[in-house]
Amino acid sequence: MVVCGDDALAVRLAGELHDIYRQPVTLLVPDADTIGPEPPPTTRIVEADAPDAAALREAGAAQTAALAPVYEDDETNIRAALTARRINPRVRLVIRLYNRKLGRYLAQLLDQAAVVAGGSAGESAITVLSDADTAAPALAATVVAGTSEVLQADGLLFRAIERTPQQRRTATGPVLCTLALLSSTTEDPAGTEGSDRSGVAGPRLLPAAMEIAQSAQRGAVVLEAVSHAPPTGAPSRLSTARLPxxxxxxxxxxxxxxxxxxxxxxxxxxxxxxxxxxxxxxxxxxxxxxxxxxxxxxxxxxxxxxxxxxxxxxxxxxxxxxxxxxLEASGSFRSASALRRPPRGTTDHVVLLGLGRVGTRVLARLRELGIPLVCVEEDPEARGIALARSLRVPVILGDATQDGVLEAARIHRAHALLALTSSGTTNLEAILCARNIAPEQRVALRLYDDEFATAVHRTLRTAHPQALTRSRSVTSLAAPAFATAMMGRQILGAIPVERRVLLFAAIDVAGLPQLEGRTIADTLNPGHWRVLALDTTDPADRRPDLRATRLDGQSHDSGLLFDLHPGHLLGPNDRVVIAATRQGLAELLHHQGMKQGAFGNPATEISPPKPGVKSLAGLESMSHARL
Structure with missing residues (x-):
């Protein structure tokens, strides 16, 4: 695998491929000393100012199975993708693009170029992802009570809801399954959020039924189905633009x-x-x-x-x-086309700090949910300023750590504060300033390092035991989606559980010894994966991407069957929707790749054979010799 980038996402993605999927990784970066955290020790590092043809050839683009340009600049990623495709026409590309419309056009262009060259569009897949789009739903759900991460699969909607021990005892609604048990220290004022790298006893993902029954004192994340509601009439453009x-x-x-x-x-x-x-x-x-x-x-x-x-x-x-x-009326009309100030009497809103790439996507997500917002941004030319102006969202221009800025955003009457700048120290300072003004306020901040986030969470919970504190890492939320796309499978969604991630994917049963020929009860592997639904659609009529919706706007009858009988036997033609940890999904993909080869190529293995185990080629030669 080849990862090209210039920020923390490239390092996190390289670590995901190396630690979870056991893949040899080459990291192409401008300067290894300035990209932030240390990459995995066995990662091959190539330094180049730009991903030109010479740099990509040195990184091994001609022989690689997948390549991911994840630079912060969209133009650089496009140039790297086009150059890599010219060097290796069959390379799998996973491109990081903030501009979603441009990403769709680019994928169509590369597919069309493959067809003109005499191949087919499906020979080398192109996946366009955005770390901001991947992380925005989880970040928005962190600070909004009653909302949660929403997943879409075959026309159905599902949501993951975090419930306290009291809510678990009193809830009466239907629950498809319990996805995770939160850390036992979550309710402890001196507790902390667990993660894969923090070394703290974190949450229990995909627990067994016995463990769920014995953990009544722990919070949980449950999966529920969302019923289809008729779309509400969108407000007219005139009413949106009218000045109150x-x-x-x-x-x-x-x-x-x-x-x-x-x-x-x-x-x-x-x-x-x-x-x-x-x-x-x-x-x-x-x-x-x-x-x-x-x-x-x-x-x-x-x-x-x-x-x-x-x-x-x-x-x-x-x-x-x-x-x-x-005078007041003329001033209001003059500012109608400029940035709005928070209206008098603003209350129960969310203060969003930072309108960069991630903050802009979270702003759009919260507005879709109808959440009142007040944004704080230091740079008047930030990416999200234009969106905030078009959505009529109040914006305070200034440094949130300076006196009076958070007060101008009505922080003392706000429901929550979400700090999403690219600087972890700035986010922490803003959170501490908000705590001095409103000690009981719900806060969530963006932090990269797990150990630093653990220390921050423990200290804030000790000082303010009655206030909700959450920390999230954009790269940890986005890296699993990029990694699974490089492995040849695009996941349906990812749900953060504290500082860990739970993945949802559609898996073909054929070639998986953990699923094929087993009953639903036997496929359950607590802590690794769990079968949630069975796709009953005829294999010839199945849609390759369960997340896709009909382009003509017509309704679609889902073929997903939940509430499966524990004794149902899975056959080779079945396709299932599973919830899995990163390690669990990597293990499933590993076994499937060892049977049919990585990316459907029998001549390539996903990982080197373990000591003492002969490779597929060796077993085949032994069979021919015996015949």
């Missing part, structure tokens, strides 16, 4: 105008009573007096002259209020 009337004037101006209206009404009623005029005529006379355009009440009764004097005084007081209202 309540935001034109401040509360003081509104109260002042209401007071003047009440005063004018009282004067008109008094005039009608004292003079005997009709109420409409009395109101007309009062308005003329108010704006000083009526004749002086010389020679009129005393009551009429007193009312005229009082009305004139009210008119003089009204003048500065009208000037203030005009």
């Amino acid at each position: 009337v309540m935001e034109l004037f401040s509360r003081r101006v509104r109260w002042s105008l209401a007071g003047f209206t009440a005063a004018v009404t009282a004067i008109a009623i008094t005039s009608a009573i004292t003079t005997g005029d009709h109420l409409v005529h009395a109101a007309d006379i009062t308005l003329l007096d108010l704006f000083s355009i009526n004749d002086p009440a010389v020679g009129d009764p005393t009551e009429r002259r007193l009312l005229q004097l009082f009305t004139g005084l009210v008119g003089l007081l009204l003048l500065p209020v009208l000037v203030a209202a005009v």
Whole structure:
């Protein structure tokens, strides 16, 4: 495997391929000393300023089975992919692109080029992924109560929900299965979140039934089916762009105008009573007096002259209020096309810190869920500023660690704070500032290093035991998707469980000794994988990608069957949907690759044979000699 990159994702991906899938990896980087964490010790490192043809040939692109350009710049990744395809027409490409539309066009272009060259589009797969898109749903679900990671498979929707021990005892809704038991220290003020690399006793993924029954005091992550709801009517563009009337004037101006209206009404009623005029005529006379355009009440009764004097005084007081209202309204209209400030009275919202690649995707995700937002960004030219302006999301320009910035975002009335800048120390400092203002607030921050995240989580939980604290790593959420795509399989989704990841994939049973010829009960491997559903669709009619939806917008009858009988026997023509850990999925792919070769090529093995075990080629030669 060849991984080309210039940031932490490249190193995390190389470690995923080496540690989980046991693949030899070559890492092509600009400078090995500046990319961040240390890559695996056995990783071959090639340093080159740009992924040109010479650098890719030195990295082994001509012989590699899969290559992943994961630079931060989309143009660099495209150039690397086109060059690698020219060097090795059969290489599997997994390309990191932030621009999703460009990614679709690029995949179509490469497939068309393969067909023109005399091959077929399926000979060498192209997978376009975005780390921001992969991690955004999990990051958004971290801070929003009642929402969770949503998976799509064959037209069905599923969601993973985190439940506390109390919710587990009182919940009555249908649960497909329990995906994980949270760390026993989660409810402990001095506890911490576990992960694969932190060395802490982390959560128990895919536990056995006995373990679930004996862990009533631990939180759990359960999988539920989402019923189809009719789409709600989207608000019109006119209503979205219309400026709310309540935001034109401040509360003081509104109260002042209401007071003047009440005063004018009282004067008109008094005039009608004292003079005997009709109420409409009395109101007309009062308005003329108010704006000083009526004749002086010389020679009129005393009551009429007193009312005229009082009305004139009210008119003089009204003048500065009208000037203030005009200035506020003009200022509101001027800022309607610019960045919005948080409206007065904003409460129960999410403060999003950072509008870079990841923050922009999380912003779009939270807006899709209808969550009120206030964003904080230091760079006025950041990627997400334009999106926030188009979505009418308030943005505070400034450094969140400086005094007054979080206060301007109404942090003391916010529901949660989500810190997603690329700097872990900046995220931590912002979280600590927010804790001083709102000690009980829900916070989630982006941290790369597991050990650092463990120490931060333990300290924050000890200092604020009643507040919810979560930490997430974008690269740890995205790397499994990139790694499985390089192994020739695109997963249906990934769900974070604390700082670990649970994967969902569609697996063909043929060639897997752990599944083929076994019952559903026998296939269960606690802590590694679990069969969730069986695809009952005829093999000739199956869709290759279960995540895909119909392009014509028509409904699709799903062939997935849940609630499987434990004694159901899996045959070679079956396809199942499984939930697996990274190690479990790697083990399944390893056995399948050893039977039919990596990427469907019998001449290639997924990993070197273990000591004492003959390779497939050796066994074949022995069989021919014996014949």
